[in-house]
Amino acid sequence: MTRPNISFEFFPPKSLAASFRLWDTVQALAPFDPGFVSVTYGAGGTTRKLTHEAVTTIGKTTGLDVAAHLTCVEASRAETLAIARTYAKAGVRDLVALRGDMPGGGAFEARDDGFASSVELIEGLSGAGEFNIRVGAYPETHPESVDMAQNISWLKRKFEAGATSAITQFFFEADTFFRFRDACQAAGIDGDRIIPGILPIENWQGARKFAQGCGTIIPADIAHAFDNAARDDCHELLALAQCSELCSDLLDGGVxxxxFYTLNTPNLTRDTCRALGIEPHVSLQNVA
Known part of the structure; x- marks a missing residue:
């Protein structure tokens, strides 16, 4: 089997302890030679400064290509593009352009002087002509979409605006991704530009809550298995088997x-990579 291209997502730390946790995660996973890593952006831009610090620090200390998340929330067009220029000056050329979530939840509200949607943000960044722009995609209908057709139409608009690739929300079954990829191809979107997002389930209750919030369907058999695993104290074994099987099925299907959405916890992501035959280039013991 050809080695797949892998990438990892981290989130910026908000405390000293969280900083150590992030750095431990980066050190554990960097030897797997990811094509890129990304750093998220808090709701309402609440981690804007922390995201910038994490992006630049990871890039300088590891040499990895780092993609910074950038959103439309609570910032003017000028402010958002200024942030993008700051990244460019720091040598960061990869951005993940998202509409973003309002602080505290609730319906998205664009500022009068801000970008009104992810498509407008992508157009603005594309006009700068210096970024590789990644976007989000929903293999199961976005909570705010009327149906999957609208969901896919919106994704197509993102590519037409200048996006180079899309990373999906996480899902539990490979067929979910394959159906989405087929529908995208039927709509004229190159399926190879759509990257499946994988959530290693380090914490089942957290994953369940996350799924409910973003519209990800939890198959009954998977929910039953994780509920039983938690009761029988064999969660880690099930989580590794589930994640490895999902990834293997995707690769067998041409992905x-x-x-990987690491949630700044490296163990399950690391073990899944190894289960897929992806080995680190240097000993983890030397970088942990």
Whole structure:
């Protein structure tokens, strides 16, 4: 089996302890030679400064290509593009352009002088002509979309605006991704530009809550298995088996890229990579 392209997502730390946790995660996973890593952006831009610090620090200390998340929330067009220029000056050329979530939840509200949607943000960044722009995609209908057709139409608009690739929300079954990829191809979107997002389930209750919030369907058999695993104290074994099988099924179906949502916890992502035959280039003991 050809080695797949892999990438990892981290989130910026908000405390000293969280900083150590992030750095431990980066050190544990960097030897797997990801094509890129990304750093998220808090709701309402609440981690804007922290995201910038994490992006630049990871890039300088590891040499990895780092993609910074950028959103439309609570910032003017000028402010958002200024942030993008700051990244460019720091040598960061990869951005993940998202509409973003309002602080505290609730319906998205664009500022009068801000970008009104992810498509407008992508157009603005594309006009700068210096970024590789990644976007989000929903293999199961976005909570705010009327149906999957609208969901896919919106994704197509993102590519037409200048996006180079899309990373999906996480899902539990490979067929979910394959159906989405087929529908995208039928709509004229190159399926190879869509990267499946993988959530290694380090914490089942957290994953369940996350799924409910973003519209990800939890198959009954998977929910039953994780509920039983928690009761029988064998969660880690099930989580590794589930994540490895999902990734293997995707690769068997022609997928070339896997993007792991690490939640700044490296163990299950690391073990899944190894289960897929992806070995680190140097000993983890030397970088942990």
């Amino acid at each position: 070339n890229d896997l993007h």
